[in-house]
Amino acid sequence: MPGILLILILCAIAAAGYVMGRRKAATISGDDNRVLHSNKPFHGANVALAAFLSGVVALVASGVIRGVTGIADSANIMTTVLTLGAAAAAFYVTLGRITLDYRARNVTEQLVKGILIAAASVAILTTIGIVLSMVFETINFFNQYPMLDFFFGTNWTPRFQGDSDLGMLPLLWGTLYVSFIALMVAVPIGLFAAIYLAEYAGPRVRGIAKPLLEVLAGIPTIVYGLFALITVGPILRDYFAQPMGLGDSGSSVMTAGLVMGVMLIPFVSSLSDDIINAVPQAMRDGSYGIGATKSETVKQVVLPAALPGIVGAILLAASRAIGETMIVVLGAGAAARLSLNPFEAMTTVTVKIVSQLTGDTDFASPETLVAFALGITLFVITLGLNVLALYIVRKYREQYE
Amino acid sequence: MNDMRILERDVDTNTIKFAGRDVHVYYGETEAIKGIDVDIEDKTVTAFIGPSGCGKSTFLRCLNRMNDTIDVCRVTGKITLDGEDIYDRKVDPVQLRAKVGMVFQKPNPFPKSIYDNIAYGPRIHGLAKTKADLDDIVEQSLRRGAIWDEVKDRLDAPGTGLSGGQQQRLCIARAIATAPEVLLMDEPCSALDPIATAQVEELIDELRTNYSVVIVTHSMQQAARVSQKTAFFHLGDLVEFGPTNEIFTNPKDPRTESYITGRIG
Ligand SMILES: Nc1ncnc2c1ncn2[C@@H]1O[C@H](COP(=O)(O)OP(=O)(O)O)[C@@H](O)[C@H]1O
Ligand SMILES: [Mg+2]
Numbered sequence: 001m002p003g004i005l006l007i008l009i010l011c012a013i014a015a016a017g018y019v020m021g022r023r024k025a026a027t028i029s030g031d032d033n034r035v036l037h038s039n040k041p042f043h044g045a046n047v048a049l050a051a052f053l054s055g056v057v058a059l060v061a062s063g064v065i066r067g068v069t070g071i072a073d074s075a076n077i078m079t080t081v082l083t084l085g086a087a088a089a090a091f092y093v094t095l096g097r098i099t100l101d102y103r104a105r106n107v108t109e110q111l112v113k114g115i116l117i118a119a120a121s122v123a124i125l126t127t128i129g130i131v132l133s134m135v136f137e138t139i140n141f142f143n144q145y146p147m148l149d150f151f152f153g154t155n156w157t158p159r160f161q162g163d164s165d166l167g168m169l170p171l172l173w174g175t176l177y178v179s180f181i182a183l184m185v186a187v188p189i190g191l192f193a194a195i196y197l198a199e200y201a202g203p204r205v206r207g208i209a210k211p212l213l214e215v216l217a218g219i220p221t222i223v224y225g226l227f228a229l230i231t232v233g234p235i236l237r238d239y240f241a242q243p244m245g246l247g248d249s250g251s252s253v254m255t256a257g258l259v260m261g262v263m264l265i266p267f268v269s270s271l272s273d274d275i276i277n278a279v280p281q282a283m284r285d286g287s288y289g290i291g292a293t294k295s296e297t298v299k300q301v302v303l304p305a306a307l308p309g310i311v312g313a314i315l316l317a318a319s320r321a322i323g324e325t326m327i328v329v330l331g332a333g334a335a336a337r338l339s340l341n342p343f344e345a346m347t348t349v350t351v352k353i354v355s356q357l358t359g360d361t362d363f364a365s366p367e368t369l370v371a372f373a374l375g376i377t378l379f380v381i382t383l384g385l386n387v388l389a390l391y392i393v394r395k396y397r398e399q400y401e
Numbered sequence: 402m403n404d405m406r407i408l409e410r411d412v413d414t415n416t417i418k419f420a421g422r423d424v425h426v427y428y429g430e431t432e433a434i435k436g437i438d439v440d441i442e443d444k445t446v447t448a449f450i451g452p453s454g455c456g457k458s459t460f461l462r463c464l465n466r467m468n469d470t471i472d473v474c475r476v477t478g479k480i481t482l483d484g485e486d487i488y489d490r491k492v493d494p495v496q497l498r499a500k501v502g503m504v505f506q507k508p509n510p511f512p513k514s515i516y517d518n519i520a521y522g523p524r525i526h527g528l529a530k531t532k533a534d535l536d537d538i539v540e541q542s543l544r545r546g547a548i549w550d551e552v553k554d555r556l557d558a559p560g561t562g563l564s565g566g567q568q569q570r571l572c573i574a575r576a577i578a579t580a581p582e583v584l585l586m587d588e589p590c591s592a593l594d595p596i597a598t599a600q601v602e603e604l605i606d607e608l609r610t611n612y613s614v615v616i617v618t619h620s621m622q623q624a625a626r627v628s629q630k631t632a633f634f635h636l637g638d639l640v641e642f643g644p645t646n647e648i649f650t651n652p653k654d655p656r657t658e659s660y661i662t663g664r665i666g
Contacts (some may be wrong), residue, residue: 132441202472210627284470284504285467285503287521288498288501289465289576290499290502290521290579291496291500291522292495296525301512304511305511305512337614
């Protein structure tokens with residue numbers, strides 16, 4: 001029986017459990033809530049949850065058993081029997097337990113809490129799993145390629161016949177250069193937009209502009225990438241790079257940086273707007289009360305008060321810039337190069353991770369495994385930035401408790 | 402009511418600082434102040450009392466045009482400061498607020514050092530030519546605010562790190578630093594403990610020698626202790642206005658009497 005059908009059957013059992021649990025509680029109490037320890041819906045929910053959860057646990061467990069023991073369970077017979085059996089047993093036991101004094105309310109609370117904990121753990125455990133799998137591949141890579149050459153090599157020339165130079169610096173340089181340009185665009189514009197929205201805009205403008213900015217944040221980055229490729233790149237090449245003699249490449253660090261900056265504007269402005277709004281009105285009143293103008297108040301009181309939070313927002317934007325891939329693939333090109341000229345094509349860590357893993361790949365060669373080393377490096381960098389950002393933002397929150 | 406000491410103070414006839422004539426204030430459609438006439442004297446502490454929501458803060462905020470910062474708020478009628486209409490087109494509310502300082506209910510020091518909190522106003526208004534001038538203004542203001550001795554060794558420490566009472570005196574010193582002629586205080590002690598309250602009250606009494614002080618308070622004892630004139634507000638009306646001891650010992654309006662004897666409020 002297919003898994004999805006099993007889940008549906010479990011749902012049906014749970015529904016039946018709810019109805020029957022409720023009915024039994026009603027019967028034994030003579031439909032008088034005051035003699036029951038727990039209200040009728042709790043008895044119903046208790047049976048339903050117990051049956052459903054036992055079924056799910058059995059379903060997962062039989063999957064694990066199959067994986068570990070290698071039993072061929074082609075028609076899913078074992079799984080079906082285990083799952084439905086566990087659900088039915090739990091159904092029977094919990095239904096049988098219903099008495100006037102049974103503490104169904106407390107048990108249900110515990111079950112609900114358990115479900116919530118399980119959901120939270122799934123997210124955390126997956127993250128740990130991802131990191132672990134990357135760590136193993138990375139260790140594999142460093143067994144075949146010297147660590148120092150990877151971290152400090154200035155040459156990136158992977159060859160599929162082997163004997164590649166896999167120095168990370170040109171890629172890291174590309175990442176940092178593009179991110180830097182993106183932040184130079186996004187931070188001032190995003191911040192000014194946030195100040196306008198938070199301090200100057202009337203409720204009508206704000207009501208329109210803020211959702212609009214947030215919609216911008218939802219545009220898929222591949223769309224920004226296309227914009228970089230067919231519009232921004234050629235314009236920069238024709239009107240800036242070529243006339244100034246800085247090269248004639250359509251894809252360049254500048255193209256990717258500018259477009260990525262535009263992508264980050266709503267991100268920076270939305271976060272900063274929230275943070276500026278969190279500055280207590282009393283602070284502004286104090287400043288106006290002394291005879292400060294609006295811009296003096298913003299510059300000298302509101303922004304300094306919001307600064308730590310804004311720094312946090314900028315760091316979060318930076319970590320997004322560093323991890324961004326699509327815009328760079330389409331905007332910056334694929335040439336690993338250590339150069340200062342912003343109109344030259346360069347590439348970034350993320351782009352190279354993709355290109356090392358696409359096409360014919362052999363998961364034993366350093367040319368492929370290097371992707372994991374790059375990935376974990378990126379992970380550590382962005383994790384560090386995020387931790388720093390969250391720390392700063394939290395510190396700032398405490399200030400106004 | 403035993404500790405309601407009403408001091409006999411010589412209420413000398415002072416010049417009029419603020420004069421309000423037929424002042425109405427509207428928040429959108431609702432009328433919060435319903436036509437008030439009032440004369441506030443120089444070098445006097447005037448207390449505004451009344452049940453909450455009766456418009457004390459609203460009227461106080463008319464006097465330095467802080468209501469301008471609220472979009473829906475509209476003020477009609479005439480308010481003059483030293484005979485000049487403060488709602489006249491020519492008057493810049495920003496300059497007015499330098500002349501009419503304000504202290505708020507909750508102490509609101511800026512997230513800056515103690516020194517910069519005080520220096521903020523003088524810097525904005527260009528009151529000091531040199532660093533020495535500015536140092537001098539800061540010291541004088543902190544002395545007037547009766548907090549100099551407590552903070553003189555840590556002027557670089559953040560103002561937000563002081564205790565509540567110290568913060569409020571810092572805010573008073575900050576208001577004094579722009580050399581105002583009038584100080585408006587909106588329940589300046591409501592967030593303070595009794596000791597800090599006593600310190601601030603003592604300070605208010607000293608400030609009277611140089612400034613006209615208007616204080617909103619929900620404590621009748623406080624009004625009795627610090628003010629020479631008292632105005633009783635009720636539902637947007639100014640019910641009674643006169644020398645403090647008369648208001649408290651011999652109220653003319655039955656509403657005033659019910660309020661001070663605790664029957665409304
Ligand atoms: N910003 C505002 N917007 C709308 N109505 C307000 C605002 N501030 C005060 N009010 C209303 O004006 C009336 C007077 O308020 P307020 O002056 O704060 O009273 P008080 O200081 O005497 O307690 C109240 O009814 C209050 O609801
Ligand atoms: Mg008030």
